[in-house]
Amino acid sequence: MWRALSCFLFTFLVWLAITWSLAPLCLGIGLAASVLVAAALRDIELQDAPLLLLPVRLFFALAYLPVLFAYVVQANFDVAYRVLHPKLPIRPGILRVRTTLKSAAGRVLLANSITLTPGTLSVDVVGDVLYIHFILVPDPRDEAEPRRMLARFERYIARIFE
Amino acid sequence: MSDSIGFAGACALILMSLGLLFDLVGSIGLVRLPDVYNRLQAGTKCVTLGTFLLLLGVLVRFGCDATGVKALLCLWFVAMTSPTAAHAIARASHRAGFRLWSKSVVDQYAEDGDARGREEAAP
Numbered sequence: 001m002w003r004a005l006s007c008f009l010f011t012f013l014v015w016l017a018i019t020w021s022l023a024p025l026c027l028g029i030g031l032a033a034s035v036l037v038a039a040a041l042r043d044i045e046l047q048d049a050p051l052l053l054l055p056v057r058l059f060f061a062l063a064y065l066p067v068l069f070a071y072v073v074q075a076n077f078d079v080a081y082r083v084l085h086p087k088l089p090i091r092p093g094i095l096r097v098r099t100t101l102k103s104a105a106g107r108v109l110l111a112n113s114i115t116l117t118p119g120t121l122s123v124d125v126v127g128d129v130l131y132i133h134f135i136l137v138p139d140p141r142d143e144a145e146p147r148r149m150l151a152r153f154e155r156y157i158a159r160i161f162e
Numbered sequence: 163m164s165d166s167i168g169f170a171g172a173c174a175l176i177l178m179s180l181g182l183l184f185d186l187v188g189s190i191g192l193v194r195l196p197d198v199y200n201r202l203q204a205g206t207k208c209v210t211l212g213t214f215l216l217l218l219g220v221l222v223r224f225g226c227d228a229t230g231v232k233a234l235l236c237l238w239f240v241a242m243t244s245p246t247a248a249h250a251i252a253r254a255s256h257r258a259g260f261r262l263w264s265k266s267v268v269d270q271y272a273e274d275g276d277a278r279g280r281e282e283a284a285p
Contacts, residue, residue, distance in 0.1 A: 018231070072210070076187075083204055095268065095270055112242075112249075115249060116246035121206065123209045124252075135200060
């Protein structure tokens, strides 16, 4: 019940933001649509999401955004360089990397962050193993390098979801 | 017209131009890179930031009104869905049997048999 109510409220707030209008017709359609969505999603469990209601976790979630954005910009210049270089300097491959994160939401956020950042793309997550496609596979002699790439995100995500 | 766009308008134009530039690079990457996985890399990174900057430009130009708030919501939506979609496509491609480019150096995902049936076995 609590879950359905929060889903309804969230849906309705998003509707208000999208329509940006308080006309009775708009509000009516929004209410009806929100009830429908809440009813349709009543069996979906919002795992870990309530954790974000804690101010400390919310603070780290917000602090994580600029960090992620910096990596995203760096990723773009990296990919742009490889794409525009006449010789196409890539050495692609898929590696298996273990994560220390335990929570499902944390792993999802980690996988999505990896996809958005330099030369890496999450292909699959099985248990605590991430399969990551690298556009430039790190030197196999340096086994710690893939771990290091994950660790710089895990530091933040652990504070948000663990 | 051109001398009345003001500071916000100028900032919006710069943001949108940068966004278009990244979208262009992403598109070139789609054409030049060899296989579906590398192409997804270009697709997720450059196109996400490109779209991000375009929408940010819209937000700066229109401020906090109906259009601006829609842009902000789209921003959030793109940031959430773009990497998730890339993961779904990459995983599905691999399981459907699309191998990596012939000059790829390693595929530990294939070594583990696409990790099929390991969901339950994983500790």
